[in-house]
Amino acid sequence: MSSISPFVAIRRDLHKIPELGFQEFKTQQYLLRYIHTLPQERLEIKTWKTGIFVKVNGTDPRKMIGYRTDIDGLPIKEETGLPYRSEHEGNMHACGHDVHMSIALGLLTHFAEHPIKDDLLFIFQPAEEGPGGAKPMLESEIMQAWKPDMIIALHIAPEYPVGTIATKEGLLFANTSELFIDLKGKGGHAAFPHLANDMVVAACSLVTQLQSIVARNVDPLDSAVITIGKISGGTVQNVIAECARLEGTIRTLSVDSMKKVKERIEAMVDGIKVAYQCDAEIDYGSMYHQVYNDPGLTAEFIRFAEDYPEIRFIRCKEAMTGEDFGYMLADIPGFMFWLGVDSPYGLHHAKLAPNEAAIDQAIAFLTAYITWKGNK
Numbered sequence: 001m002s003s004i005s006p007f008v009a010i011r012r013d014l015h016k017i018p019e020l021g022f023q024e025f026k027t028q029q030y031l032l033r034y035i036h037t038l039p040q041e042r043l044e045i046k047t048w049k050t051g052i053f054v055k056v057n058g059t060d061p062r063k064m065i066g067y068r069t070d071i072d073g074l075p076i077k078e079e080t081g082l083p084y085r086s087e088h089e090g091n092m093h094a095c096g097h098d099v100h101m102s103i104a105l106g107l108l109t110h111f112a113e114h115p116i117k118d119d120l121l122f123i124f125q126p127a128e129e130g131p132g133g134a135k136p137m138l139e140s141e142i143m144q145a146w147k148p149d150m151i152i153a154l155h156i157a158p159e160y161p162v163g164t165i166a167t168k169e170g171l172l173f174a175n176t177s178e179l180f181i182d183l184k185g186k187g188g189h190a191a192f193p194h195l196a197n198d199m200v201v202a203a204c205s206l207v208t209q210l211q212s213i214v215a216r217n218v219d220p221l222d223s224a225v226i227t228i229g230k231i232s233g234g235t236v237q238n239v240i241a242e243c244a245r246l247e248g249t250i251r252t253l254s255v256d257s258m259k260k261v262k263e264r265i266e267a268m269v270d271g272i273k274v275a276y277q278c279d280a281e282i283d284y285g286s287m288y289h290q291v292y293n294d295p296g297l298t299a300e301f302i303r304f305a306e307d308y309p310e311i312r313f314i315r316c317k318e319a320m321t322g323e324d325f326g327y328m329l330a331d332i333p334g335f336m337f338w339l340g341v342d343s344p345y346g347l348h349h350a351k352l353a354p355n356e357a358a359i360d361q362a363i364a365f366l367t368a369y370i371t372w373k374g375n376k
């Protein structure tokens with residue numbers, strides 16, 4: 001019978017119980033139960049909403065190193081068919097936060113048992129997928145009192161083989177803004193369109209128009225994305241829809257482009273109001289600061305990764321993904337990096353299945369890096 005490592009077993013337990021942002025109650029309980037099994041001599045544990053801070057007191061601290069993991073899942077119905085698939089119907093760890101948490105627990109376990117000179121702060125952060133836990137956690141009294149001198153985090157990368165670390169100095173992830181547009185016209189009988197204002201037609205036209213913003217209004221060398229991930233509207237097949245709602249996200253590499261994209265969206269929505277004789281409201285939901293890696297710390301980490309025997313390092317390009325860890329990096333020097341997990345299905349896919357061999361390998365690599373950095 002094959003046996004799995006304790007942190008793979010933890011990942012599977014966590015995989016079964018994905019919870020959405022700020023509802024991570026079972027996840028928090030699971031994490032706390034585990035953390036309380038560790039030697040407690042050097043640990044200080046504080047909860048914050050559904051998140052957790054764990055400080056590991058060093059033996060001769062000169063600085064504090066922060067390590068952040070996100071803990072929330074997504075509203076995606078899992079289709080992996082795995083024996084440890086989600087037990088929370090309609091939710092899934094489809095962005096790898098289960099893997100992120102198990103690696104964080106692996107590191108915490110090591111350093112609770114083998115403290116280094118410097119203090120460590122482990123941050124188990126809720127709501128990365130939305131509405132964003134990093135910013136309020138950073139502003140919390142706890143983190144203002146326990147403010148790390150540097151901070152790091154990883155994200156799984158399905159497209160890279162296990163054993164790969166990828167990152168770059170400077171900009172790594174985009175600026176993001178959610179986008180919700182509500183359209184309200186006039187419902188009516190399907191056979192009498194001239195007596196109604198059809199919001200399904202207005203919504204379809206708006207979605208198509210929005211695509212032209214990236215193609216025609218943004219400098220091609222300054223990338224942007226507008227994705228509408230969900231459209232809803234109407235009630236039944238033979239009634240003209242009075243209301244429709246578009247739900248999406250905007251990504252830009254520069255802050256200026258984000259401003260420009262929003263101005264163009266607002267102009268187009270004004271146009272839809274006139275053309276389709278309807279009301280419309282725009283809500284930008286939550287916005288995330290770009291992820292900008294500290295050049296010096298990242299370059300040093302890259303050298304460490306390049307010299308580490310079992311790691312293949314790739315200097316990657318920036319990506320249009322968003323991460324509220326960007327708020328932490330805007331305040332505390334540090335960096336984020338990709339960890340290869342080799343899945344044929346990508347992030348946010350219902351069949352995402354990370355190769356679990358990456359977990360113990362990442363724990364070993366990061367243990368070596370943090371030990372080196374925290375004893376320097």
Ligand SMILES: CC(=O)N[C@@H](CCC[C@H](N)C(=O)O)C(=O)O
Binds near residue numbers: 095322
């Ligand atoms: C790493 C990752 O996939 N992050 C999410 C962050 C989403 C932020 C927000 N809900 C939005 O959609 O703008 C991503 O989709 O990139």
